[in-house]
Amino acid sequence: MLNVNEITKTFEADNRSVVAVDRLSFHVPKGEVYGLLGPNGAGKTTTLRIILGLLQPDSGHADIGGIRTDRAPMKVREQLGMVSANDGIYPWLTVREILMFFADLYGLEPSKAAENVESLADRFDMRTFLDRRASTLSTGQRQRAILSRGLIHDPPVMLLDEPTRGLDVLGSQIVFQYIGLLRDSGKSVVVSTHRLDEAERLCDRFGLLNKGQLGYEGSLAELQERSGCRTLVEIFTDMAGEQTGA
Amino acid sequence: MPDPESNSESPLSSGAAAPAANSNSRNTTFARIMRLCQKELRESLRDRRTIITLVLMPLMVYPLLSVIFQRFLFTTADSITATAGYVIGVEDEESAELLQTYLGMGHAVFLADAQKAARESGDREPVETLITEAQKLQLYTVEDPVDRLVRGEVDIVVLLKTNGEPVPPMLVPPAQFSFTHQPNSAASQQVLGIMERYLGAVNDTFLQQRLIAAGESTKSPLTMVRYAAEEQHSTNFSVASLIPLILILMTITGAVYPAIDLTAGERERGTLEALIAAPVPRFHLLLAKYVAVVTVALLTAAANLTAMTVTLYSSGIGKTLFGDHVISFQSILVLFALLVLFASFFSAVLLSVTSFARSFKEAQAYLIPLMLMSLGPGLVCLMGLEFKGILTVAPLVNIVMLSRDIFSGNVAAGPAAIAVISTTLYAAVGIAVAAKIFGADAVLYGGESGLTGWFGRPEKSRPAASLASTLLLLATLFPLFILLSGGLAQLSEKSIGVRLGLSGAVTIMLFGLLPLAFAVFSRIHVASAFNLRPAAFLSFLAAALLGFSLWPLAHELFLLHRALLGSQSFSPEQVDAIQELVMSWREISPLLIILTLAVIPATFEELFFRGFLFSSLLQNLTARQTIIVSAVLFGVFHVVVMSSLAVERFFPSTFMGLILGWVCYRTKSVWPGILLHTCHNGFLVTIGYYKDWLEANRVGIQEQEHLPANWLAFAALGTMTGILVFKYIVHQDEVIETS
Structure with missing residues (x-):
């Protein structure tokens, strides 16, 4: 469903070029949760932003079902949902208004949008605060509203950028259930995180990024076999050591 | 908590289908932008900070200002009364003496009444007040008294006219007093009132005496006529100049908060990325925010205007500030229209600045210098400068000064x-x-490309300028054009050759070199942007035919416009100046005239209007819209002549612009248009050059007269033939392309 082909992105910082993503390629079929893993600064978020069309790669491209982000960015965006740890919410609008607004941005008919809002309200237990302004919501309620917003247009591909960052145990649990739900409904999911322990529980396959380059890729069993290590943390440490020549 | 078992239909039912259920009616650009605007406005208007600026500020500021104004005015009035008194300017000693006598008579009447009342009531204060009041009337004989009034050196000017009629018994000869006063000066208004009371009392007393004598005429010997000094074009400082400035500053205040909140605030809240990631063009998102900011600014302007008007009327300060020239409903409407324009402009500037900021605080830091700069135009306005020249194109200054002039009528x-x-x-x-800035990578993710990324040279070349670049060029070109046209009009002492040479140089610079520099800097492909493709030979013949045939039709449009307008834009002096200019052409070679007034303007105006501008517009608009927009802009530029406006030139020039645009679009080349334009200008210039000879040979072409019917018939025939030839060329090209 989602294909990333040889994308490279360089940023200018302090008068020098920094390669954020270096000839990165991966593929995520329907119903698979792909973990894009790596430490801070590995290039995970940049990769997701390139897929979304928010950043232009220096070379390479991403596509969804054959539609390329560089050639038809708007069409690609219609197929994508995005939830990030940095996401905020409009404080003066109600949860229903926020969801209806995003449904409109994605071109949904009002009747369909209203249907989706009701469905998401049931799924995410939002009935009690659906018509409350976002500024009055608790952290957990805000989180559920944000997760629902990403799904309002029922995208076939979901991108989750550090979805558990800053959350407590209960908050993280909601995210885990959310990801399970996405997998069950047949969506292609990319989860970017540096929490390797969580990723082990959530993802079907993994891409281990370090300094913009994809070191290892595969299922946990494949990675264990290839590296001879047992956990993702050990596998990642092994990969980082290989890349630095240590 | 997510419940995987509930409702299996939507929105998690399918992971494969495209989510957008598009409908044409729902997704038309306009409808979507309107819905985006609704959301932005809802968000802004629910924010209590917006409401405070919108409602509470006007409710508090104007009553407070009225108290300060009143205190200031009364203090000023008191200080005048207490120290300097009222300065009355008269022309000569005789007038001063006569006026002094009459004022003394009038004062005596009031004083007698007041003394009588004081005897009865025991209250002597009115008597003391009257005595003090009379002592403050100071008459001065001055030269050019009206001029001194305008300069604020005297409070009122009194001119006396006796008509040379015999002095009747009772020492009151018939006389007319003309008062020229400052409507915006409290002192002027007060002394006017005092004098009208005193001289009115003289009239009343005289009439009473006449009636007592019975049988005598009851006609008043003294008549008084008021003249407001504003008719003398007063430009000195007045408190009233502050009013438009306050309105504009309050409108700015209304726009600032939503502008920050909807851009930098959105980024700070973390909602911007999700918004930008939606399948909606960034420009539409920005446009919705712009409309919301303008709307809030206008609501603020309306609230301020209403609060100000109510305060001015209810406190009576309006009368004190503006005197007899009380603000009319029409003035308020015009002022509001101007505030609409101002809000449209300033909201765009605010959004440019706040879109650049990455946080609320950063936006506020950027806006402080902008707000301080906004005070500058207000100070210029208070300096009492005349609204002309560079001031008419200076951003912000022009609107403040125009508001001031609207207030002063x-x-x-x-x-x-x-x-x-x-x-x-x-x-x-x-x-x-x-x-360009809103939601750009550098703002979203803090890249370092910043200004160079947005305003530096693009890496790739492009076939035509972007709409943004073209607007920027137009906004640079228009004020330069106004300034240089005005500058050229001031060179009347130079020889005609020098003036024509400079005029040609200005045309080359503005319409040729400036767009060329823009194109080179922006890596725009010059040949395609300026439509420099070659054209078929036959198209040049058709262009020449149109060039020689169109001018009678344009001339008739000129007359039609003038007839509809009912007047002409040029004053008799300007008409004389233009005729003198045409006469002076004969001092130099006709070839130089043709070169500077036909070839150069035709070539370079075409390169800009049907080249650079046309190709840029065609990227964003349909062919019909491009032709119309470029023609209207062509018409607007031709309205400015010798630093004044010749509105009647708009229709003929726009008409020519439409034809030239059509020719350019059909031929995809600027060259036939250049020939057409040159022939058109050249023919008219030649007629002007040989006007005397033509009139001597009875081929008179008066500007005000309609052309003979047979001329018009020939022109129509030539135009039709030219158009048909163009259509034929295009048809031939299509046949070749198809085959």
Whole structure:
């Protein structure tokens, strides 16, 4: 469903070029949760932003079902949902208004949008605060509203950028259930995180990024076999050591 | 908590289908932008900070200002009364003496009444007040008293006319007093009132005496006529000049908060990325925010205007500030229209600045210098400068000065139109810049490309300029054009050869070199942007035919416009100046005239209007829209002549612009248009050059007369033939392409 082909992105910082993503390629079929893993600064978020069309790669491209982000960015965006740890919410609008607004941005008919809002309200237990302004919501309620917003247009591909960052145990649990739900409904999911322990529980396959380059890729069993290590943390440490020549 | 078992239909039912259920009616660009605007407005208007600026500020500021004004005015009035008194300017000693006598008589009447009342009531205060009041009336004989009034050196001017009639018994000869006063000066208004009371009392006393004598005429011997000094074009400082400035500053205040909140605030809240990631063009998102900011600014303006008007009327300060020239409902409407224009412009500027910021605080830091700069135009306005020249195109300054002139009821159409056009252009540039910055990588993710990324040279070349670049060029070109046209008009002492040479150089610079520099800097492909493709030979013949045939039709449009307008834009002096200019052409070679007035303007105006501008517009608009927009802009530029406006030139020039645009679109080349334009200009210039000879041979072409019917018939025939030839060429090209 989602294909990333040889994308490279360089940023200018302090008068020098920094390669954020270096000839990165991966593929995520329907119903698979792909973990894009790596430490801070590995290039995970940049990769997701390139897929979304928010950043232009220096070379390479991403596509969804054959539609390329560089050639038809708007069409690609219609197929994508995005939830990030940095996401905020409009404080003066109600949860229903926020969801209806995003449904409109994605071109949904009002009747369909209203249907989706009701469905998401049931799924995410939002009935009690659906018509409350976002500024009055608790952290957990805000989180559920944000997760629902990403799904309002029922995208076939979901991108989750550090979805558990800053959350407590209960908050993280909601995210885990959310990801399970996405997998069950047949969506292609990319989860970017540096929490390797969580990723082990959530993802079907993994891409281990370090300094913009994809070191290892595969299922946990494949990675264990290839590296001879047992956990993702050990596998990642092994990969980082290989890349630095240590 | 997510419940996987509930409702299996939507929105998690399918992971494969495209989510967007598009419908044409729902997704038309306009409808979507309107819905986006609704959301932005809802968000802004629910924010209590917006409401405070919108409602509470006007409710508090104007009553407070009225108290300060009143205190200031009363203090001023008291200080005048207490120390210097009222300065009355008269022309000569005789007038002073006579006026002093009559004022003394009038004062005596009031004093007698007051003394009588004081005897009865025991209250002597009115008597003391009257005595003090009379002592403050100081008459001075001065030269050019009206001029001194305008300069604020005297409070009122009294001119005396006796008509040489015999002095009747009772020592009161018939006389007319003309009062020229300052409507915006409290002292002037007060002394006017005192004198009218005193001289009115003289009249009343005289009439009473006459009636007592019975049988005598009851006609008043003294008549008084008021003249407001504003008719002398007063430009000195007045408190009333502050009013438009306050309104404009309050409108700015209304726009600032939503502008920050909807851009930098959105980023700070973490909602911007999700918004930008939606399948909606960034420009549409920005446009919705722009409309929301303008709407809030206008609501603020309306609230302020209402609060100000109510305060001025209810406190009575309006009468004190503006004297007899009380603000009319029409003035308020015009002022509001101007605030609409101002809000459109300033909101665009605000969004450009706040889109650049990455946080609320950063936006506030950027806006402080902008707000301080906004005070500058207010100070210029208070300096009492005349609204003309560079001031008409100076951003912000022009709107403040125009508002001032609207308040004083002293608006000139030319500068007002230039201010409106230039401000509209600046607003368009502001939106274009904001659209470029809003949601850009560097703002979203803090890249370091920043300004160089947005305003530096692009890496790739492009076939035509972007709309934003073209708007920027237009906004640079228009004020330069106004300034240089005005400058050329001031060179009347130079020889005609020098003036024509400079005029040609200005045309080359503005319409040729400036767009060329823009194109080179922006890596725009010159040949395609300026439509420099070759054209078929036959198209040049058709262009020449149109060039020689169109002028009678354009001339008739000129007359039609003038007939509809009912007057002409040029004063008799300007008409004389133009005729003198045409006469002076004969001092030099006709070839130089043709070169500077036909070939150069035709070539370079075509390169810009049907080249650079046309190709840029065609990227964003349909062919029909491109032809119309470029023609209207062509017409607007031709309205400015010798630093004034010749509105009647708009229709013929726009008509020519439409034909030239059509020719360019059909031939995809600027060259036939250049020939057409040259033939058109050249023919008219030649007629002007040989006017005397033509009139001597009875081929008189008076500007005000319609052309003979057979001329018009030939012109129509030539035009039709030219158009048919163009259609034939296009048809031939299509046949070749198809085959």
